Amino acid sequence: MKTELTVNGQTRVIDVEPRTTLLDVLRDGLGLTATHAGCEHGVCGACTVLVDGEAVRSCLILGVQADGLDIRTVEGLTSGDGALDIVQDAFCETHGLQCGYCTSGMILAAHALLRVNAAPDEEEIREAISGNICRCTGYQQIVEAIQLAAERIRTSNTLKAGEVVK
Amino acid sequence: MTDQQRRFVSTNRRVREDRRFVAGAGRYVADLDMPGTLHVALVASTAPAARILGIDASEALAMEGVVDVLTGEELSAAVTPLMNGLDTPLVRRFPLAVGQIRYAGEWVAAVVAESRALAEDAAEKVRVRTEALPFVIDAEAALEPDATPVHPEHGSNLLLDRTFDWGPVAEDFAAAEERLSLRVTWGRNSTVPIETFGVIARWNPWEEMLDVWASIQMPKYADQIARALKLPGNAVRVHYDVDVGGSYGVKRGIKHTVLVAYLARKLGRPVRLIEDRLENMRAGDAQGPERIFDIDVAFDRDGTVRSMKMRALDNAGAYAGRAPFQLGKPIGAIVGPYRIGSVQYRAMSVTTNKAVQEAVRGFGQAPTNYAIETMMDRVAAHLGIDRLELRRRNLIRAEEFPYTIPSGSTYDSGDYHTVIDKVLAHADYEALKAERDRLRAEGLCAGIGIAACLEPSGGNSSFEPLLNEKNRTSTWMEGSRVTIDALGFVTVAIHTTSSGQGHETLAATVVGEELGIDPDRIRVTRPDSLSSLPGNSPVGSRMAIMLGGAAARAARNLKRQLVAIGAHAMGIDPDTASYEAGTITAPDGRSIGWDELVDIGHRRFHDLPSGTNPGLTASFIQQVPTGVALPKDGKVQMYPCYSFEFHLVLMAFDPVLAKPEIRRYVIGHDCGTVINPHIVRGMTLGGIAHGIGAALLEEFTYDEGGQLMTQSFLDYLMPSSHEVPSVEIVHHCTPSPLTEFGQKGSGESGYLGAPAAISGAVQDALSPWGVTVDKLPLRMSTISDTIADAETAA
Ligand code: FES
Ligand code: FES
Numbered sequence: 001m002k003t004e005l006t007v008n009g010q011t012r013v014i015d016v017e018p019r020t021t022l023l024d025v026l027r028d029g030l031g032l033t034a035t036h037a038g039c040e041h042g043v044c045g046a047c048t049v050l051v052d053g054e055a056v057r058s059c060l061i062l063g064v065q066a067d068g069l070d071i072r073t074v075e076g077l078t079s080g081d082g083a084l085d086i087v088q089d090a091f092c093e094t095h096g097l098q099c100g101y102c103t104s105g106m107i108l109a110a111h112a113l114l115r116v117n118a119a120p121d122e123e124e125i126r127e128a129i130s131g132n133i134c135r136c137t138g139y140q141q142i143v144e145a146i147q148l149a150a151e152r153i154r155t156s157n158t159l160k161a162g163e164v165v166k
Numbered sequence: 167m168t169d170q171q172r173r174f175v176s177t178n179r180r181v182r183e184d185r186r187f188v189a190g191a192g193r194y195v196a197d198l199d200m201p202g203t204l205h206v207a208l209v210a211s212t213a214p215a216a217r218i219l220g221i222d223a224s225e226a227l228a229m230e231g232v233v234d235v236l237t238g239e240e241l242s243a244a245v246t247p248l249m250n251g252l253d254t255p256l257v258r259r260f261p262l263a264v265g266q267i268r269y270a271g272e273w274v275a276a277v278v279a280e281s282r283a284l285a286e287d288a289a290e291k292v293r294v295r296t297e298a299l300p301f302v303i304d305a306e307a308a309l310e311p312d313a314t315p316v317h318p319e320h321g322s323n324l325l326l327d328r329t330f331d332w333g334p335v336a337e338d339f340a341a342a343e344e345r346l347s348l349r350v351t352w353g354r355n356s357t358v359p360i361e362t363f364g365v366i367a368r369w370n371p372w373e374e375m376l377d378v379w380a381s382i383q384m385p386k387y388a389d390q391i392a393r394a395l396k397l398p399g400n401a402v403r404v405h406y407d408v409d410v411g412g413s414y415g416v417k418r419g420i421k422h423t424v425l426v427a428y429l430a431r432k433l434g435r436p437v438r439l440i441e442d443r444l445e446n447m448r449a450g451d452a453q454g455p456e457r458i459f460d461i462d463v464a465f466d467r468d469g470t471v472r473s474m475k476m477r478a479l480d481n482a483g484a485y486a487g488r489a490p491f492q493l494g495k496p497i498g499a500i501v502g503p504y505r506i507g508s509v510q511y512r513a514m515s516v517t518t519n520k521a522v523q524e525a526v527r528g529f530g531q532a533p534t535n536y537a538i539e540t541m542m543d544r545v546a547a548h549l550g551i552d553r554l555e556l557r558r559r560n561l562i563r564a565e566e567f568p569y570t571i572p573s574g575s576t577y578d579s580g581d582y583h584t585v586i587d588k589v590l591a592h593a594d595y596e597a598l599k600a601e602r603d604r605l606r607a608e609g610l611c612a613g614i615g616i617a618a619c620l621e622p623s624g625g626n627s628s629f630e631p632l633l634n635e636k637n638r639t640s641t642w643m644e645g646s647r648v649t650i651d652a653l654g655f656v657t658v659a660i661h662t663t664s665s666g667q668g669h670e671t672l673a674a675t676v677v678g679e680e681l682g683i684d685p686d687r688i689r690v691t692r693p694d695s696l697s698s699l700p701g702n703s704p705v706g707s708r709m710a711i712m713l714g715g716a717a718a719r720a721a722r723n724l725k726r727q728l729v730a731i732g733a734h735a736m737g738i739d740p741d742t743a744s745y746e747a748g749t750i751t752a753p754d755g756r757s758i759g760w761d762e763l764v765d766i767g768h769r770r771f772h773d774l775p776s777g778t779n780p781g782l783t784a785s786f787i788q789q790v791p792t793g794v795a796l797p798k799d800g801k802v803q804m805y806p807c808y809s810f811e812f813h814l815v816l817m818a819f820d821p822v823l824a825k826p827e828i829r830r831y832v833i834g835h836d837c838g839t840v841i842n843p844h845i846v847r848g849m850t851l852g853g854i855a856h857g858i859g860a861a862l863l864e865e866f867t868y869d870e871g872g873q874l875m876t877q878s879f880l881d882y883l884m885p886s887s888h889e890v891p892s893v894e895i896v897h898h899c900t901p902s903p904l905t906e907f908g909q910k911g912s913g914e915s916g917y918l919g920a921p922a923a924i925s926g927a928v929q930d931a932l933s934p935w936g937v938t939v940d941k942l943p944l945r946m947s948t949i950s951d952t953i954a955d956a957e958t959a960a
Pocket of ligand 2: 412
């Protein structure tokens with residue numbers, strides 16, 4: 001089925017089998033492997049992407065349903081030259097990850113939160129990532145990363161979530 | 167070298183691996199795109215035990231895009247049984263069931279197709295004709311004389327039954343003033359990484375080479391593949407530059423690998439198997455130890471614990487796997503941090519019709535620590551002595567190290583009393599108790615849990631020769647190579663995959679420290695297995711010690727070469743020259759810098775001192791410290807280094823709702839010198855999260871029909887950011903005398919004591935009702951029922 005997908009600002013029309021999830025379309029169809037499969041039944045959050053700015057589990061929607069929506073993956077946060085965006089950099093600063101497998105989903109969940117809440121407290125951060133399971137970190141350094149990112153966004157004049165650290 | 171002199175070790179530097187992961191640029195096995203790849207899906211058994219009468223794959227094979235359907239019969243004719251390690255030759259295991267099915271979910275056939283979706287569709291069309299057989303799920307039932315053996319050829323369900331007597335157990339029991347018995351049960355849980363296991367194999371018939379990419383954490387992986395497929399060792403090339411999405415012990419994957427490797431050779435195309443979550447949960451290497459401990463303990467009224475008899479009965483599942491050895495490793499810390507003078511330990515491992523148990527973080531130590539700590543709590547309660555005071559009286563004292571325990575291991579160093587004192591001061595223990603009592607006065611159940619325990623680290627495999635005399639392995643090495651290239655840049659090679667432990671950061675940090683060079687300028691590479699030095703992968707909390715040691719010593723060797731070159735150029739005795747950040751200085755103040763040294767090393771053979779090789783490279787292969795002897799008289803030095811952790815937890819829950827809440831979590835942690843504080847902190851926090859899961863949520867549950875009830879993340883519950891609290895870590899550093907920088911292991915920290923501490927906290931909370939908890943995971947619904955019953959009875 002011909003589907004128009006807008007991923008990280010680029011629009012492409014591709015042929016998508018109706019039963020294929022958005023997760024599989026991103027990974028296999030578009031080669032965007034930053035989005036990971038953990039459970040494929042909507043619990044772990046590893047497959048989280050942003051759809052119109054909201055964190056969505058890409059294993060729970062079909063590729064054809066994404067037609068016309070604005071989809072963002074972690075690949076879209078960087079410009080490819082080795083510079084990280086403010087949230088990514090904060091995750092590095094606090095070591096908010098180990099194996100990295102849940103990390104794309106965590107970073108996008110953080111983006112979705114920071115877009116609507118510039119000064120989240122710890123409870124709000126924990127709530128925002130509570131649908132993303134991390135088996136490595138015990139979450140604390142992730143919470144710290146998001147706190148740090150929020151603070152840096154607040155205290156910077158120019159940077160917004162999604163923008164690149166100079 | 168003191169802390170003050172260290173420039174990079176123990177400093178809060180970023181973890182270099184993090185950059186690629188936050189950019190989504192990790193290279194996991196499922197991300198690898200190989201043209202022409204075929205995909206595997208598995209036909210799984212629905213019965214826990216059955217004879218296979220026939221497999222009809224004709225309908226599946228007729229489907230478009232389906233290439234092959236492989237059965238156990240075909241595969242077992244071509245490969246050797248998977249390595250087991252015990253001396254049980256009739257407990258044979260192949261990647262696919264052969265003749266008989268031994269657990270629900272066991273793989274019966276593999277379907278190969280052009281896409282995974284097609285393979286899954288076709289798997290549903292494979293007809294397996296079976297005849298049901300009796301089965302056994304429970305470990306104690308499996309021990310009964312009339313129990314159906316899971317492996318009839320083996321004759322019984324007993325895989326291992328060894329009793330060790332270390333020290334005068336009978337005398338100590340006779341002399342003790344008090345005795346008590348207890349039983350505790352550790353439920354079948356595991357670390358369940360978010361990435362399932364995956365592997366890709368490709369056979370090149372012209373080079374006769376099998377290439378393997380896998381999300382693996384497994385010692386001797388390449389050797390095991392070659393043996394199983396009857397290939398020369400140098401015909402198997404494992405690619406270590408694959409990022410592993412979490413493992414914590416479980417990513418063993420040998421059966422998957424043998425399966426796809428066989429298919430890749432047979433079909434002449436790359437073959438890949440990426441488990442889906444269901445395959446992973448019920449038949450991947452997902453499930454961990456499941457253990458019943460029966461303990462008798464002998465002690466005096468002053469609280470001195472004299473002796474312990476422990477029987478550990480472990481439910482291995484349908485095949486031997488690594489399960490029995492997970493009863494062996496805890497022998498190295500069988501008395502925990504305590505001066506218990508004698509021990510009897512009976513280790514029993516039985517087969518049942520459950521999925522095979524695999525290695526899990528701590529390799530059996532977390533269940534054992536839970537049993538020991540529960541025992542200490544019971545002794546304290548029995549005597550009416552404060553739990554902390556009881557521990558203090560029995561803890562090994564700082565001045566007693568090195569301390570040899572009855573089972574033959576010598577603990578390298580520690581200062582347990584100080585760590586505990588620091589934690590109590592940090593937490594304000596009196597205030598914590600007052601807080602508990604305040605919560606109780608509000609009508610909540612509130613309790614404080616404590617656990618003092620050890621993390622043996624620097625992993626070797628001493629438990630193998632100890633439990634199987636035919637096994638003569640004492641070598642358990644790790645290698646690293648350091649080179650300085652002709653432009654003067656440093657590269658370190660490490661020879662394993664990693665699953666989040668930050669080995670690249672570790673290697674760069676220690677080499678930077680040795681050479682006095684900024685670690686950020688050091689490249690770390692992962693050659694494939696054929697280009698690698700021998701190693702044993704990151705198991706047994708060993709890499710800080712073993713990879714850290716090997717890389718540091720290779721760098722030191724290189725530094726010696728640089729000093730020799732510089733001293734020769736200046737015409738001085740190398741012993742009088744000093745090295746500082748790449749510059750060699752003579753006593754008279756002359757010096758030679760890095761560029762010049764590199765130039766001589768790479769281009770001016772005529773200026774090299776005799777006996778120095780050109781090219782500026784050094785390798786070091788390190789044996790596990792203390793790993794010098796085979797077991798003798800049932801005793802052995804297990805791991806070399808012993809980290810200590812002390813957990814202090816305040817929990818509260820409503821007696822009716824019984825939703826457990828961790829109000830405060832403080833851990834004191836001493837793993838010697840910390841190489842990278844971020845990494846060690848993360849390991850500890852993540853380990854505690856695993857421990858919380860093991861104590862309160864996670865269990866692979868089977869029903870009476872032998873079916874796994876927890877097949878998805880909807881049923882197998884893992885802690886989210888709501889269940890894991892903020893944890894306060896109190897540091898202490900007692901360096902190990904056995905390692906390069908004084909480091910010990912930390913890869914299992916947190917997990918080894920958290921379940922015991924949480925169980926203790928719940929027990930303390932229930933003390934007003936006189937209710938005993940003795941099983942993990944704690945079922946809070948049962949607890950609220952028990953409270954209700956107790957209230958009704960009162
Ligand atoms: S893979 Fe989508 S929620 Fe787990
Ligand atoms: S970093 Fe490994 S699962 Fe989160």
